[in-house]
Amino acid sequence: MYADMVTARYYEERLQEEYLEGKQPKFDISAGPIPGELHLAAGQEAAAVGVCHHLRDDDVVTAPHRPHHVAIAKGVDLNRMTAEIFGRETGLGRGKGGHMHLFDPDVNFACSGIIAQGCPPAAGAGLAAKKRNTDSVAVAYLGEGAVDQGGFLESLNFAAVHDLPVVFVVEDNDWAISMPQERVTDVEFASKRADGFEMAGVHVDRDDAVAVYEAAAEAVGRARDGNGPTVLSVQVHRRMGHFMGDPQSYRSDEDQEAAMDRDSIERMASHLRDHGVDDEAMAEIREDAHARVDDAIAWAKDQPKPDAESAYEDVFTNPPSGVTDTEPEFDLAETGGEGE
Ligand SMILES: Cc1ncc(C[n+]2csc(CCOP(=O)(O)OP(=O)(O)O)c2C)c(N)n1
Numbered sequence: 001m002y003a004d005m006v007t008a009r010y011y012e013e014r015l016q017e018e019y020l021e022g023k024q025p026k027f028d029i030s031a032g033p034i035p036g037e038l039h040l041a042a043g044q045e046a047a048a049v050g051v052c053h054h055l056r057d058d059d060v061v062t063a064p065h066r067p068h069h070v071a072i073a074k075g076v077d078l079n080r081m082t083a084e085i086f087g088r089e090t091g092l093g094r095g096k097g098g099h100m101h102l103f104d105p106d107v108n109f110a111c112s113g114i115i116a117q118g119c120p121p122a123a124g125a126g127l128a129a130k131k132r133n134t135d136s137v138a139v140a141y142l143g144e145g146a147v148d149q150g151g152f153l154e155s156l157n158f159a160a161v162h163d164l165p166v167v168f169v170v171e172d173n174d175w176a177i178s179m180p181q182e183r184v185t186d187v188e189f190a191s192k193r194a195d196g197f198e199m200a201g202v203h204v205d206r207d208d209a210v211a212v213y214e215a216a217a218e219a220v221g222r223a224r225d226g227n228g229p230t231v232l233s234v235q236v237h238r239r240m241g242h243f244m245g246d247p248q249s250y251r252s253d254e255d256q257e258a259a260m261d262r263d264s265i266e267r268m269a270s271h272l273r274d275h276g277v278d279d280e281a282m283a284e285i286r287e288d289a290h291a292r293v294d295d296a297i298a299w300a301k302d303q304p305k306p307d308a309e310s311a312y313e314d315v316f317t318n319p320p321s322g323v324t325d326t327e328p329e330f331d332l333a334e335t336g337g338e339g340e
């Protein structure tokens with residue numbers, strides 16, 4: 001768990017550097033090696049590892065727009081995920097999805113830029129597992145800002161009424177972009193939402209990966225044993241802006257400092273120290289993690305970009321008539337682009 005936490009943190013530090021390249025001095029969101037938005041999850045690692053370390057490859061995970069820590073903890077292919085973020089042909093989605101749309105069928109991972117979007121597919125995966133009589137489970141990650149979405153609430157009802165093996169993990173980082181939770185939601189913890197559906201609801205009030213692991217053991221175990229769904233809310237902290245380039249003018253210095261002070265990775269390190277893991281062993285884990293990340297980024301940056309001609313491929317799985325075999329309506333040569 002510590003290895004995945006430091007991998008996720010370092011991965012995002014490196015992405016941050018790469019992302020800013022070419023985007024300044026005037027913030028140009030489409031410039032540089034990582035085009036588009038980038039939402040970093042530094043400070044939320046405990047929620048990812050604490051749950052995903054109970055999961056197998058055949059268990060399904062859906063994540064929202066802030067997915068990297070969860071993807072890493074679920075075992076998504078780091079090279080192909082990085083190539084996707086850099087918009088390369090060998091990326092998980094052939095470079096067309098970007099960092100919010102990572103799909104790795106080998107480990108049953110998907111994410112989406114639409115908040116709460118992962119809840120209905122997770123309920124569907126839970127239904128599939130039940131119908132097929134397997135003991136695999138589905139986990140839907142979402143932010144506390146998504147708990148008023150219909151997709152979440154409908155999925156809770158569906159999972160509850162059919163006793164589906166689903167765990168809804170709400171990462172509560174206090175903020176939905178610039179909106180503090182208490183201004184839009186009357187329940188303090190998302191786990192309380194479970195009460196209305198007569199399902200289990202558990203809240204973990206610390207950035208404590210071990211506490212999350214213990215709570216998730218019960219929730220995932222309940223699902224695997226056929227005893228129904230759980231809402232697990234986990235208090236985490238957003239160390240960064242909502243997205244790269246967010247000036248965070250809506251946020252007080254105290255709030256930002258508090259988020260920086262409550263570092264789940266430091267907390268995990270001190271837990272390991274208390275249990276006899278020495279600093280040297282942890283330094284080795286960090287070194288390995290950093291090498292893995294640096295290798296993935298170097299590999300990804302060396303990969304080809306997709307051809308502009310492939311823009312129409314893989315857009316529909318069952319194309320409506322008229323969509324297949326159509327020529328682009330513009331002349332690619334006239335755009336001056338060679339896949340840019
Ligand atoms: C259905 C939908 N509405 C609005 C948005 C725009 N949006 C993107 S992120 C976000 C806030 C998400 O907050 P939260 O769920 O707490 O996740 P966090 O960003 O804190 O990780 C919103 C409103 C969206 N992506 N999807």
Ligand SMILES: [Mg+2]
Binds near residue numbers: 144171175
């Ligand atoms: Mg949030």
